[in-house]
Amino acid sequence: MTGETDNGTDNERRRERMSRRSMLGLSGTGLIAGAAAGVGLDRTAFAKEGRPVSAEAVPFYGAHQAGIATPVQDRLHFAAFDVMTEDRAKLVRLLKEWTEAAAAMTAGRPVGDGAVGGLSVAPPDDTGEALGLPASRLTLTIGFGPGLFEKDGKDRFGLRARRPAPLVDLPHFPGDNLDPARSGGDIAVQACADDPQVAVHAIRNLARIGFGTVAIRWSQLGFGKTSSTTPDAQTPRNLFGFKDGTENIAGTDADLLGKHVWAGRGDGAPWMAGGSYLVARRIRMHIEIWDRTPLGEQEDIIGRDKGEGAPAGAAREHDPVVLERLKRDSHVRLAHPGSNGGSRILRRGYSFTDGTDGLGRLEAGLFFLAYQRDPRTGFVRIQQSLASDAMNEYIQHVGSGIFACPPGVRKGGYWGETLFS
Numbered sequence: 221m222t223g224e225t226d227n228g229t230d231n232e233r234r235r236e237r238m239s240r241r242s243m244l245g246l247s248g249t250g251l252i253a254g255a256a257a258g259v260g261l262d263r264t265a266f267a268k269e270g271r272p273v274s275a276e277a278v279p280f281y282g283a284h285q286a287g288i289a290t291p292v293q294d295r296l297h298f299a300a301f302d303v304m305t306e307d308r309a310k311l312v313r314l315l316k317e318w319t320e321a322a323a324a325m326t327a328g329r330p331v332g333d334g335a336v337g338g339l340s341v342a343p344p345d346d347t348g349e350a351l352g353l354p355a356s357r358l359t360l361t362i363g364f365g366p367g368l369f370e371k372d373g374k375d376r377f378g379l380r381a382r383r384p385a386p387l388v389d390l391p392h393f394p395g396d397n398l399d400p401a402r403s404g405g406d407i408a409v410q411a412c413a414d415d416p417q418v419a420v421h422a423i424r425n426l427a428r429i430g431f432g433t434v435a436i437r438w439s440q441l442g443f444g445k446t447s448s449t450t451p452d453a454q455t456p457r458n459l460f461g462f463k464d465g466t467e468n469i470a471g472t473d474a475d476l477l478g479k480h481v482w483a484g485r486g487d488g489a490p491w492m493a494g495g496s497y498l499v500a501r502r503i504r505m506h507i508e509i510w511d512r513t514p515l516g517e518q519e520d521i522i523g524r525d526k527g528e529g530a531p532a533g534a535a536r537e538h539d540p541v542v543l544e545r546l547k548r549d550s551h552v553r554l555a556h557p558g559s560n561g562g563s564r565i566l567r568r569g570y571s572f573t574d575g576t577d578g579l580g581r582l583e584a585g586l587f588f589l590a591y592q593r594d595p596r597t598g599f600v601r602i603q604q605s606l607a608s609d610a611m612n613e614y615i616q617h618v619g620s621g622i623f624a625c626p627p628g629v630r631k632g633g634y635w636g637e638t639l640f641s
C-alpha cells in the first residue's frame with residue numbers, strides 16, 4: 221500500500237495485476253496459468269457434483285452484514301486487531317482492500333490474483349490453503365471497537381463525535397477476571413464457516429493484507445456452535461452437556477430482529493442503521509468440577525433438564541418457561557426476558573478448548589458472542605442480573621470485547637463506508 225490516495229492505490233493495484241497478466245500471456249504455459257490464476261481461480265470449481273449444503277456461498281452484499289442472522293456455521297475464527305496507523309486515508313484504503321478480499325473469499329474465490337500461477341518473484345496474493353475448498357458458507361463480519369473512536373484521549377481518525385452511545389465501555393462485572401491480552405481491540409472480524417480451514421484462511425489473509433496498518437491483538441478459534449438461529453434445527457449442546465440456544469432469536473424472525481438486534485436510524489448514530497452491536501466474552505468453564513456435580517444439581521443450576529432441554533416443571537424443550545418453577549438462582553430464570561424488562565439478545569457463541577492450564581485441567585469454555593441493538597439494555601442488563609447465577613461457581617469471564625458492527629455493504633461500497641463517508 222504505497223499510493224497516496226485511495227484511488228491512487230486502486231490504480232496501482234490494477235496496473236500491477238494487468239502487468240502480471242500480460243507477462244503471463246507471453247508464453248503458452250503462462251496462458252494456461254493465467255487462465256487459472258489471473259482471472260481468479262474459483263475454489264468451488266473443485267467441488268464435486270451434488271455438493272453438501274455447507275459448500276454454498278452466503279451473499280456478502282446486503283442491508284445487514286452476513287454472520288449475524290445467518291444460520292450459525294460449525295466453526296469460528298475470531299480476531300481482534302489493533303490499528304497501528306494514525307493515517308485515516310490509510311485505514312480507509314485497508315477497509316476497501318479488505319472488502320474486496322472478503323467478497324471474494326465468501327464467494328469461494330481466492331484473494332486477488334490467487335495463490336498460484338503468478339510471478340515467481342513475488343509472493344502470491346492468496347496464501348493458498350483454501351484452494352480446492354468450497355465456500356463452506358463463510359461469512360466475515362466486521363465490528364469497530366471503542367479505540368477506533370478515541371484512544372488514550374486521542375481522536376486518531378476524527379471519529380470521536382461519531383461514536384455511538386450504545387458502544388459503551390463495558391462495566392466491571394462481579395467475578396470478572398479479564399486478561400487485557402485477550403480483551404479489547406479497535407477492529408474485530410468474525411469469520412464463521414462450516415470448514416475450519418476456510419475460516420482460518422480468511423482471517424490469515426485479512427491479517428496479511430493489513431500488515432503495517434493493523435496487527436492482531438488476540439484471536440479465538442471455536443467449534444461446536446453453542447447457539448442456533450434456526451429453531452427448526454436440533455439445538456446444539458455446550459460443554460456442560462446442555463442444549464444451548466433454545467430460546468434464541470431466530471434469524472428468520474424479522475420482528476424480533478428489528479426490535480432487539482438491528483440498530484435503527486433514531487438510535488443516536490444514523491451511520492449504524494441496519495448494523496448491530498457485538499459483545500464477545502471468553503468464558504472459561506470449569507468442566508472438571510461440573511463433571512463431579514450431581515445431575516439434579518446441574519439441572520437446577522441451568523433451570524432445564526439435561527436430556528430434553530425442557531424448562532423446570534415442563535415436559536418439552538419448547539414449552540414456555542414459567543419463571544416461578546425455576547430456582548431463584550438458576551441461569552435461565554435470571555437470563556430470561558421476564559427477569560430483565562423484556563431484554564433479548566441474539567446469541568451466536570462457540571465452544572473452545574485451548575490445551576491445558578498447567579494444573580491438569582482443560583482450558584475449555586464458551587466463546588460467547590451476542591448481537592443486540594443496544595448493549596446497555598442487552599448484554600449489560602442481563603449480565604448484571606446474572607450476578608447471582610448459581611452457574612458462576614463453574615465459570616469465569618476471562619476475555620471481553622465490544623464492537624459496533626456497521627450495516628451491510630452495498631455493491632461497490634466498502635466495510636465502514638457509512639462511518640467514514
Ligand SMILES: C=CC1=C(C)c2cc3[nH]c(cc4nc(cc5[nH]c(cc1n2)c(C)c5CCC(=O)O)C(CCC(=O)O)=C4C)c(C)c3C=C
Pocket residue numbers: 458460462463464465466467468501503504505522524541551552555556557565585586588599602603606615
Ligand atoms: C449475559 C448473557 C449470557 C451469558 C454470559 C451466558 C453464559 C452462559 N450460558 C450458558 C448456558 C445456557 N444459557 C441458556 C440460556 C440463556 N442464556 C442467556 C444469556 C447468557 N448466557 C440467555 C438470554 C438465555 C435464554 C434465557 C431464556 O430466554 O429462557 C441455556 C438454556 C437454553 C437456552 O435457552 O439457550 C443454557 C444451557 C453457559 C454454559 C454460559 C457460560 C459459559
Ligand SMILES: [Fe+2]
Pocket residue numbers: 551555
Ligand atoms: Fe446462557
